[in-house]
Amino acid sequence: MSWFALLDREGRDAWLRDDVEKVLAHRPKACVPRGSVLLETRLSPDARPQTLIAYKRNDHVSASFSLMSTPHGSVVLVMSQGDDVVHEVIERGREARTETLQITISWDFQTRKGRLVVARPETEHVLIRQFIMSHPPFLADLTSVARPQGLTEIDPDVIFVALSTEIEPVGPMPTLSPAVPLETAQGMRMAKSLRQGDVVRAADGALVPVLHSARREVPSLGSFRPVRLRAPYFGLTQDIVVSRHQRLLVSGPEVEYLFGREEVLIPASALVNGYAGHYEPAPRFATYHQILLPHHDAVRTPDAALESLYIGRMRRDREQLDASILSDLPRALLPEHHRSGYKVLRAFEAISLAEARAA
Numbered sequence: 001m002s003w004f005a006l007l008d009r010e011g012r013d014a015w016l017r018d019d020v021e022k023v024l025a026h027r028p029k030a031c032v033p034r035g036s037v038l039l040e041t042r043l044s045p046d047a048r049p050q051t052l053i054a055y056k057r058n059d060h061v062s063a064s065f066s067l068m069s070t071p072h073g074s075v076v077l078v079m080s081q082g083d084d085v086v087h088e089v090i091e092r093g094r095e096a097r098t099e100t101l102q103i104t105i106s107w108d109f110q111t112r113k114g115r116l117v118v119a120r121p122e123t124e125h126v127l128i129r130q131f132i133m134s135h136p137p138f139l140a141d142l143t144s145v146a147r148p149q150g151l152t153e154i155d156p157d158v159i160f161v162a163l164s165t166e167i168e169p170v171g172p173m174p175t176l177s178p179a180v181p182l183e184t185a186q187g188m189r190m191a192k193s194l195r196q197g198d199v200v201r202a203a204d205g206a207l208v209p210v211l212h213s214a215r216r217e218v219p220s221l222g223s224f225r226p227v228r229l230r231a232p233y234f235g236l237t238q239d240i241v242v243s244r245h246q247r248l249l250v251s252g253p254e255v256e257y258l259f260g261r262e263e264v265l266i267p268a269s270a271l272v273n274g275y276a277g278h279y280e281p282a283p284r285f286a287t288y289h290q291i292l293l294p295h296h297d298a299v300r301t302p303d304a305a306l307e308s309l310y311i312g313r314m315r316r317d318r319e320q321l322d323a324s325i326l327s328d329l330p331r332a333l334l335p336e337h338h339r340s341g342y343k344v345l346r347a348f349e350a351i352s353l354a355e356a357r358a359a
């Protein structure tokens with residue numbers, strides 16, 4: 001079933017799948033034994049406390065749900081149903097107060113396990129807290145969170161809220177649209193067609209094996225919003241669509257002159273400037289793909305190169321690995337990635353480079 005409700009705060013749109021509407025109409029006490037709430041938010045630049053979501057219902061079985069961010073850098077989750085209360089706190093630190101956070105609350109009533117995850121979409125930084133889930137939430141309560149009315153309050157800095165019937169993975173995510181062409185030993189192939197054992201061409205020309213091909217469907221909002229990178233900027237010979245955190249490896253005399261480096265990485269979001277890139281109109285959900293290589297590398301697309309999936313030393317962290325899109329892979333077969341050392345350009349640096357190339 002996967003995603004069944006979505007609240008787009010910026011587009012002022014609330015969506016609920018048709019079959020869920022029918023369940024609510026005929027089974028008002030239906031529960032969701034397994035699922036996730038995914039929320040993305042901006043943090044207050046003036047360090048004020050934020051009640052990101054607050055929901056409370058009082059009737060035959062009272063229920064409440066609240067998610068807060070404190071000025072001291074904590075994320076606080078409080079859920080209750082009847083006499084059972086879950087209270088979890090993650091200390092995420094006070095640095096980078098204006099950053100964006102993704103918060104995922106997942107549960108599986110069959111195993112009585114719940115999970116609170118706080119992640120920074122622009123980095124690999126993930127914090128996880130496990131808890132006991134004594135009762136599955138009611139479907140009506142969950143949909144009230146995604147369709148805020150009288151019982152629900154949502155902070156203006158919240159970007160979106162999405163509900164799923166799956167335990168949604170966290171950590172490194174796929175970032176390539178299905179049709180992005182990547183160079184292999186047999187020529188160009190679309191990202192969606194690559195499989196374990198295929199051989200792709202890295203930025204330095206070497207042929208390297210694909211260890212795993214990852215795929216995920218996500219809301220096309222916030223950090224998952226698609227970006228169209230336009231040809232002929234930055235060596236592209238055709239437009240490609242990626243998520244905003246996909247990074248492009250760029251080289252050339254302008255790079256050496258401006259930054260003193262042979263090559264630099266540019267996040268797609270830094271190229272959204274009206275000519276080198278723009279946000280791509282998309283349906284409510286987007287599917288992204290990405291490949292895992294033995295080393296942190298970049299893979300050739302026609303006349304350019306795109307960064308592959310970076311997992312660092314995740315194989316050493318059982319909890320983080322189990323929560324990731326790689327959870328089904330044997331830990332012993334996973335590589336350990338070391339950062340390549342490329343400079344990652346900020347938005348104003350990417351604009352300067354684009355203007356220098358245009359000149």
